[in-house]
Amino acid sequence: MSLRIVVTVKYVPDATGDRHFADDLTVDRDDVDGLLSELDEYAVEQALQIAEDADDAEVTVLTVGPEDAKDALRKALSMGADKAIHVEDDDLHGTDAIGTSLVLAKAIEKAGYDLVISGMASTDGTMGVVPALLAERLGVPQVTLLSEVSVEDGTVKGRRDGDAASEQLEASLPAVVSVTDQSGEARYPSFKGIMAAKKKPVESWDLSDLDIEAEEVGLDGAYTTVDGAAERPARTAGTIVKDEGEGGKQLAEFLASQKFI
């Protein structure tokens, strides 16, 4: 039987761009170029490797986001994923992590899955909680923050590198996995892959397809409220000296003046 892998990906504003907030204090997505979150490329890569090692597997990439989020799906398809699902609905604007996990979980269940793979966090929100929320909602094991992952005979195994210890984890499928940027360099799409991606199916679902009411998501459905956002004041210009043999001593003098020594 085919191993059904669903990879959750996010379309994010480019972190090297000038990111800011819109008037309603949601992330402004209009003025900054978007792309597939770099940390999700690792999830796509591990999904493709697991699929290559399996006799029969299918990799579906899933995103929730505005029209442009299709770009993130295209990137994943050009890397080698088989098909894509785009959940798009005007009522989703302003959805928080709890709401996003609801939409993803419903979509994953509708798509059918044996294994869900996510990145360790998005590069914009950076919360890193969606994989745990998905496991909770789907009622399946959470095998997260893996630097190494393998699937064999219906069991997922992996290594989770924590602050205090490195742990070996094991769980039966179906399960939710997240992988870190240490899990292995993501492949670049080949020209052939890019051409092939144009012919791969991308399904579009909206909230009614997932039996989700508008009030459950969006800004109004959010469980958190942002009351204000302020640009961090630029750091005041510091003293820069050129080392002419005494640079280390000058630096020590500065540290002493600040009571660090």
Next chain:
Amino acid sequence: MAEVLVYVDHVDGAVRKPTLELLTLARRIGEPVAVALGNGAADTAATLAEHGATRVLTHDAAEYADYLVVPKVDALQAAHEAVSPAAVLVPSSAEGKEIAARLALRIGSGIITDAIDLEAGDEGPVATQSVFAASFTTKSRVSKGTPVITVKPNSAAVEAAPAAGAVEALSVTFSDKATGTKVTGRTARESTGRPELTEAAIVVSGGRGVGGAENFALIEALADSLGAAVGASRAAVDAGWYPHTNQVGQTGKSVSPQLYIASGISGAIQHRAGMQTSKTIVAVNKDPEAPIFELVDYGVVGDLFDVVPQLTEEIKSRKG
């Protein structure tokens, strides 16, 4: 006065510093009630009492070490039911955020992660967060349910505030999902004798300019002269010169020490995201155009192989 649950991060009964910082913040909102789980849980009580815990709820079972995350969620949920707190505070570690998120979902609450400050507000606790690689700060609150908030290390001072700290056994029934993910092996990280990166008052980091694994001895020597933790940029970690656990930046640790010393680090956005909120920043770099110099309070344009050893010697001689 309302009670506030504080999830205790401890190692065999030794309470880690971020938990004590949480007690400082919890006291702004209500009376802290600590929840300590696993081996040595009851041993945490004395320290927690010294820092303001009015009660310490404890529970030990093999499940906490043998299975990932969910047993701790079950226990924190039991504590939430028993206490009906005004808020639940959890240290912002990778595991802490996962525990907090699952708890929030179960109790129908919102979650805020990685707060750097917390104040009482008319509509519940107001959390300050640092976002977009620390270029913005936001004020947020949980608008549904009991606020569940994770707080980053170094967000508050540790304060002595003696309280009763009465130890009470927490009654926990594990859910059928508790044993879903088995921990089949655990290798403890070798202790370097240096402070934990995210908790340290001073962090000394090396980057591409360090030029090789063997040269990190220079960075370590400077760190040791200051009693500091050692960090590394992504470039240095990707090159295999220093372990990933020491990486500072977007995909590594985010640090906010009193003093951050960057050596041979250009200061790409990836790195800045993890250190920009440090109180004082100094840098040594050969390239006068390196973006790190835009952030510094004091910068030396020069060869780190000259400047860093001289700095280390000078610190040692001044400290006598």
